[in-house]
Amino acid sequence: MNLTLKVWRQSNANAEGNFETYDAKDISDDMSFLEMLDVVNEQLIEKGIEPVAFDHDCREGICGMCSLFINGRAHGPLHGVTTCQLHMRSFKDGDEIVIEPWRANAFPIIKDLVVDRSAFDRIQHAGGYISVNTGAAQDANAIPVPKQNADEAFEAATCIGCGACVAACKNSSAMLFVGAKVSQYALLPQGQPEREKRVLAMVNEMDAEGFGACTNTGACSAECPKEIPLSVISRLNREYIRASLLSKD
Amino acid sequence: MTLNSKIPNGPLDKKWTDYKDHVRLVNPANKRNIDVIIIGTGLAGASAAATLAEMGYNVKAFCFQDSPRRAHSIAAQGGINAAKNYKNDGDSTFRLFYDTIKGGDYRAREANVHRLAEVSANIIDQCVAQGVPFAREYGGLLDNRSFGGVQVQRTFYAAGQTGQQLLLGAYSAMNRQIASGKVTMYNRHEMLDLVIVDGKARGIIAKNLVSGEIERHSGHAVLLASGGYGNVFFLSTNAMGSNVTAAWKAHKKGAYFANPCFTQIHPTCIPVSGDHQSKLTLMSESLRNDGRIWVPAKMEDAEALRQGAKKAIDIPEEDRDYYLERRYPSFGNLVPRDVASRAAKERCDAGFGVNKTGEAVFLDYAAAIQRYGKAEAHRKNLHDADAAKITELGKAVVKEKYGNLFDMYMQITGDNPYETPMKIYPAVHYTMGGLWVDYNLMTTIDGCYALGEANFSDHGANRLGASALMQGLADGYFVIPYTIGEYLADDIRTGAISTDHEAFDEAENKVRERIQFFMNNQGSKSVDSFHKRLGKIMWEKCGMARNEQGLKEAIEEIQALREEFWKEVKVPGKADEFNPELDKAGRVADFLELGELMCRDALNRNESCGGHFREEYQTEEGEALRNDKDYAYVAAWEYLGESAPVLHKEELNFENVKLTQRSYK
Ligand SMILES: Cc1cc2nc3c(=O)[nH]c(=O)nc-3n(C[C@H](O)[C@H](O)[C@H](O)COP(=O)(O)OP(=O)(O)OC[C@H]3O[C@@H](n4cnc5c(N)ncnc54)[C@H](O)[C@@H]3O)c2cc1C
Numbered sequence A: 001m002n003l004t005l006k007v008w009r010q011s012n013a014n015a016e017g018n019f020e021t022y023d024a025k026d027i028s029d030d031m032s033f034l035e036m037l038d039v040v041n042e043q044l045i046e047k048g049i050e051p052v053a054f055d056h057d058c059r060e061g062i063c064g065m066c067s068l069f070i071n072g073r074a075h076g077p078l079h080g081v082t083t084c085q086l087h088m089r090s091f092k093d094g095d096e097i098v099i100e101p102w103r104a105n106a107f108p109i110i111k112d113l114v115v116d117r118s119a120f121d122r123i124q125h126a127g128g129y130i131s132v133n134t135g136a137a138q139d140a141n142a143i144p145v146p147k148q149n150a151d152e153a154f155e156a157a158t159c160i161g162c163g164a165c166v167a168a169c170k171n172s173s174a175m176l177f178v179g180a181k182v183s184q185y186a187l188l189p190q191g192q193p194e195r196e197k198r199v200l201a202m203v204n205e206m207d208a209e210g211f212g213a214c215t216n217t218g219a220c221s222a223e224c225p226k227e228i229p230l231s232v233i234s235r236l237n238r239e240y241i242r243a244s245l246l247s248k249d
Numbered sequence B: 001m002t003l004n005s006k007i008p009n010g011p012l013d014k015k016w017t018d019y020k021d022h023v024r025l026v027n028p029a030n031k032r033n034i035d036v037i038i039i040g041t042g043l044a045g046a047s048a049a050a051t052l053a054e055m056g057y058n059v060k061a062f063c064f065q066d067s068p069r070r071a072h073s074i075a076a077q078g079g080i081n082a083a084k085n086y087k088n089d090g091d092s093t094f095r096l097f098y099d100t101i102k103g104g105d106y107r108a109r110e111a112n113v114h115r116l117a118e119v120s121a122n123i124i125d126q127c128v129a130q131g132v133p134f135a136r137e138y139g140g141l142l143d144n145r146s147f148g149g150v151q152v153q154r155t156f157y158a159a160g161q162t163g164q165q166l167l168l169g170a171y172s173a174m175n176r177q178i179a180s181g182k183v184t185m186y187n188r189h190e191m192l193d194l195v196i197v198d199g200k201a202r203g204i205i206a207k208n209l210v211s212g213e214i215e216r217h218s219g220h221a222v223l224l225a226s227g228g229y230g231n232v233f234f235l236s237t238n239a240m241g242s243n244v245t246a247a248w249k250a251h252k253k254g255a256y257f258a259n260p261c262f263t264q265i266h267p268t269c270i271p272v273s274g275d276h277q278s279k280l281t282l283m284s285e286s287l288r289n290d291g292r293i294w295v296p297a298k299m300e301d302a303e304a305l306r307q308g309a310k311k312a313i314d315i316p317e318e319d320r321d322y323y324l325e326r327r328y329p330s331f332g333n334l335v336p337r338d339v340a341s342r343a344a345k346e347r348c349d350a351g352f353g354v355n356k357t358g359e360a361v362f363l364d365y366a367a368a369i370q371r372y373g374k375a376e377a378h379r380k381n382l383h384d385a386d387a388a389k390i391t392e393l394g395k396a397v398v399k400e401k402y403g404n405l406f407d408m409y410m411q412i413t414g415d416n417p418y419e420t421p422m423k424i425y426p427a428v429h430y431t432m433g434g435l436w437v438d439y440n441l442m443t444t445i446d447g448c449y450a451l452g453e454a455n456f457s458d459h460g461a462n463r464l465g466a467s468a469l470m471q472g473l474a475d476g477y478f479v480i481p482y483t484i485g486e487y488l489a490d491d492i493r494t495g496a497i498s499t500d501h502e503a504f505d506e507a508e509n510k511v512r513e514r515i516q517f518f519m520n521n522q523g524s525k526s527v528d529s530f531h532k533r534l535g536k537i538m539w540e541k542c543g544m545a546r547n548e549q550g551l552k553e554a555i556e557e558i559q560a561l562r563e564e565f566w567k568e569v570k571v572p573g574k575a576d577e578f579n580p581e582l583d584k585a586g587r588v589a590d591f592l593e594l595g596e597l598m599c600r601d602a603l604n605r606n607e608s609c610g611g612h613f614r615e616e617y618q619t620e621e622g623e624a625l626r627n628d629k630d631y632a633y634v635a636a637w638e639y640l641g642e643s644a645p646v647l648h649k650e651e652l653n654f655e656n657v658k659l660t661q662r663s664y665k
């Protein structure tokens, strides 16, 4: 199939950006979306044009490195699928595809489609851990964890930190991402000692990084490639209120 | 230099304990004056960074991704081994040790492997304490599954995302240290050279991948946890950015490279679909727990499948050849990876491949869905459940265990594996070879260590499934924190290392020259075009089966390709900005040198063992034929610039296991 791409180009963080139009010719159904961009880039290099910069690594939907706003949707048209796992059979001959970076104040653009998501790391530094030094652990089976809690904690922990939730939200809120991490630990016995401190610190950092407030629209969860449920946000709210009441700090 | 593996004396099961009892320590006040550089934040690097920082060292950690959480370890699917014996099925430290030595076809060092088995149980304890949500049984205790090459259930897992959960655990431990100021994290940075001052590794030259700036960083020791080099084949299951550069730069500065030809070709990957392909996707080995592998028994059926005239379900049970169950009745579908891969190749080469290209076999879940469905019906007291209900229940169990893998398969191929068998074929997956290290994990450069997949140490000629995660975390959490003290104890009065030393000038200049070369070269061919051509040579001549003639040809072809690369490569953009093509060019340049060394190593090893299969050396039944008399050694290669590399041998002494031909029949 042949496609027309409208791609956001921006040479660095401070430059003005604009859309450029490129043809993508002889694209096959079996290609992934990023392989399609590889083909286009190879052609741009031949013509002496700088290739389009985009983030990616695993191309298996797990590292969270890929991003892209495709035709107005974070990670493209499919539900529960990252851009790297999106395949061209989801498009048809003659389609025009608009490709933009994540847009959020807390995610400044580095170049073209590449953004800086280090704010997510800083939220984790604030409290996204359980304080246990290496060697200080007891036997792994000493504390049974009800399977249901373990499964729910796991579900929350499958967040890949891609930032689609922020990009999809009209307020650029990071509540789904933070809710996922807070939920994982709140559901496990190991997470209890620091439960209050953690949620207060992480929410505090989230606000300081300039992420917006949550107005319960649900776009985040709808666009999340790992289908992290909205219930993690309700839990985050409950945990936050609970911690505010209980905290002695 | 003669190789000294520094294996402690004493009986095998006491070596590590004795070592720990007597190793030199660095007291807490002195640790504050010591800086450690860690390249890589995968399982090996992140666990080392967190632990060394907890102990009091100042750590500087580097990764090329935008966050440490994205290291390639994140992609590991199936599980992590540990000798916990929670299943009461006869597992023990010795058994894990023995399985690993045997699985590696007797080409690993006994003492290292035993230590690995000893610390394996601590890893699981540590991860659970960090909040890693492993799969659990209804009673709330940890669940296990089986992996290839063993007859016990010792693999801990978190659905098909075990690597992700373990890495997020190590990342969280590291985050705590970042918050406390003990770890300084450098994201989007790539190490481009190792700096050696007075014979000791004392720093690195790194490039800030966002700004293009070249930076100097110093430390009292440098730990390379930079992962494996499977991407030398271009197509592999590794992440796109995985590369050999950090290890290769150390090699060129004096670190010997051990067993470079030992690569693991994983039997269950999604087959290649066309020339556009940028990577291959693994279907976890855990799928062989429940899936059955087959091809048609009749040639005409295979042809009909390839032409699309028949589908898998059209082939009746009696006309199916479950070739692993046929050839290896006692291990069946769970033979080790090298054996399973070669068996698939054998069937496809004989004309029984089932897809358009003739390079695919079936991995079938129909029987497992029925088996699980019946068990579920029984558990739920549904004694009159009909066939449809049983299938529905069975699919739900399979979804819970392998859902994300099945989804991934569906995304990539467009086929639904709940309804029709998956098609799979072997692909490059893991590299057992790597930098040579002694018992302390130190390379042949003083103060330069290698951890995780970057070293060669524990898997011999073939790694068992779920053992790489175990090794990475063992190295980082439990081994290096002890062994590094032995070396750093001499550095307590050294003080901070200056980056003004001429060794830094020299290394930085070399890095700058190379970047300038790429930017100024008037070539016409893209970096990827060279990488693809290298990959093709490697796959055809140094892949699943190798022979003398092919390897000799490969060496010449790679040399010619390298020459062409330096003349013709074209790198767009500028040096002082975000420029992924430039970064790729440097990595491919290093792969072009490594590829040749791999072929030389494969040519030198006149035997077949594990993943290294030389066609000249096989038994009548087509199994690998080892030569223990002449090749029970680690081949450690020394780099000598323009002249040919020199081979150093570390003889392997087996005192606790008897060398036999591996049999999985
Ligand atoms: C798809 C897949 C599934 C797997 N499943 C399993 C499994 O189920 N069980 C199992 O035991 N094993 C599995 N493995 C193998 C296992 O995942 C790896 O061997 C292991 O994770 C490697 O960890 P590592 O810490 O050594 O390196 P990696 O995780 O590869 O980390 C390398 C790090 O080094 C950094 N780096 C590299 N070069 C540089 C440089 N020049 N400068 C700066 N930083 C650099 C990277 O940024 C990264 O942080 C799997 C592998 C694959 C590919």
Ligand code: SF4
Residues within 6 Å of the ligand: A158, A159, A160, A161, A162, A163, A164, A165, A166, A176, A177, A180, A220, A223, A224, A225, A226, A227, A228
């Ligand atoms: S919650 Fe979902 S969308 Fe947000 S970062 Fe995690 S995986 Fe991405």
Ligand code: FES
Residues within 6 Å of the ligand: A055, A056, A057, A058, A059, A060, A061, A062, A063, A064, A065, A066, A067, A082, A083, A084, A085, A160
């Ligand atoms: S590239 Fe890793 S999730 Fe897409």
